[in-house]
Amino acid sequence: MWKVKDGPAYSDPYQGEPMQILIEEDKCCGAGQCVLAAPEVFDQRDEDGVVVLLDAEPGADQYENIRNAAAICPAAAIELRE
Template sequence: MQITIEEEKCCGAGQCVLAAPGVFDQRDEDGVVVLLDTDPGADQLENVRNAANLCPAAAIEVRE
């Protein structure tokens, strides 16, 4: 799985952090998404997919 973040698209909604807190976080200064884990384990794959689907700005892309 490859996770790509487009920071310029991120609106800081935080849905990714709620869906996959071990994989995503937000910068304190502006709320932009931060990728914490570039290679999440199998137990996180569904959460990562959900995070990408929930993102209102489509700033997260998941390739399998």
């Protein structure tokens, strides 16, 4: 729990615009790193392993995992706007 001095307490310190997640399926090589980093947000298609976005509007508690997923994606197939 975060608390601003002499102010209200917040369970979520994120106060800005929600994160936008853009996937480029054509780039995805099915490595699955994003699923390991953020399993609540990314999955892979059974037939070819291409990334699937499970949650287009994830909570702020997922942002760090999503940033990690984008950073380690070997195909640079995940773009974040925040």
